[in-house]
Amino acid sequence: MKDKKIIKVFIIFCLVFSTNFAYPKISQSNEQTIEKRLNEISNNVRCLVCRNQSIYDSNSDFANDIKKIIRIHLKDNKSDQFIYKFLKSKYGEYILFKPPLQINTLVLWILPFLLIISGLIFFTFKFLKFKKND
């Protein structure tokens, strides 16, 4: 009878302390994931009050407020896409450093490649002409 009581107390003790030890670990790892995602997103969000700086690099009031709202959304399990869309709906495309690939931003994505290809074609022709004359 006494043994049973001891076992019961031991089981209760283990259950209580196991959750106490486990909880901070889970919570801490979740917090770390949120901070990691916050940093990744912040690097791609422009600080509108400091020229050409991301909110990750900036310590302005604006940057801190935006980080605060991103953290709230991350804690609500919102996706990165949701957060970018939310910021875009409030501040426009300009707030993002990397514009998303869509019809109105297609030129921005294609233009660098077009310039490189046309540059290569131009210099190849020049080189061939130069070689022919030589």
Next chain:
Amino acid sequence: MLIFAINLNISKEDKKIDQLKSPLINQNIPKKPIRLFQKNEIIELKNIYSNLYAINFFASWCLPCKIEASSIKLLSKKIPVFGVAFKDREENILDFLESYGNPYDKIGIDKDGLLGIEWGVYGIPETFIINKKGQIIYKYTGPLDIHELEKNIYGLIKNER
């Protein structure tokens, strides 16, 4: 020439940052409720205003807000202006209103700046004009002056009435 071109580009960029085109123009006002200053009351703007009105985000610690105070007073003679005290302390708001006058129909508070984000605010003072349908039809970032009132705002108010 190169330095001149770079300077020109920088000043253009500054202007672009000052008056970014807001995606909220022609959209309904954000739904986030607002806590009224010195009152234990949370309101929704659409339940208070059914006609043209303005919203002005201000703070006692913001110098341009002091500069624009006389223009906000002029605007308040044409349409009601709802003030939002942005990240400010109660005693400082009272001091500000005492020193520069209170042109506001009602005042709400945005303690943590999250209401400002809903409105796309990035540099106070910022002023919005809302039409009868509850849509944002105008936004101005920076201190309002008589020039802006006469050039754009008065005309807009006249057209919307």
